[in-house]
Amino acid sequence: MRRLVWAETALADFEQDIAYIAEHDLSAAQLVAERIDRAARRLAEMPTGRSGRVLGTYEKSVGRTPYIIAYVIQGEMIVILRIIHGARNWPDDEWPE
Numbered sequence: 001m002r003r004l005v006w007a008e009t010a011l012a013d014f015e016q017d018i019a020y021i022a023e024h025d026l027s028a029a030q031l032v033a034e035r036i037d038r039a040a041r042r043l044a045e046m047p048t049g050r051s052g053r054v055l056g057t058y059e060k061s062v063g064r065t066p067y068i069i070a071y072v073i074q075g076e077m078i079v080i081l082r083i084i085h086g087a088r089n090w091p092d093d094e095w096p097e
Helices: 008-024 026-045
Strands: 003-006 058-061 067-074 077-085
Touching (some): 003 008, 003 026, 008 026, 008 077
């Protein structure tokens, strides 16, 4: 199993998204947080996903959520770079604003 590392940008995305959901529905926020966390941990076991829109990255959809985990594989590490809502404007080879 690979080591899982969260970049500061991914942690900030995660915290902001979950805080936004929690303002409206705390139980939904907890559920989404658990699904994102579980999907990230699964990547450490078996990195699956498609080629990312940013060169050199991969993307994994988080089941039953609108979120995408953007990550890179660095040797024996999976580095989570961003947690992005799928509805965001996401130009090729750039991160969403």
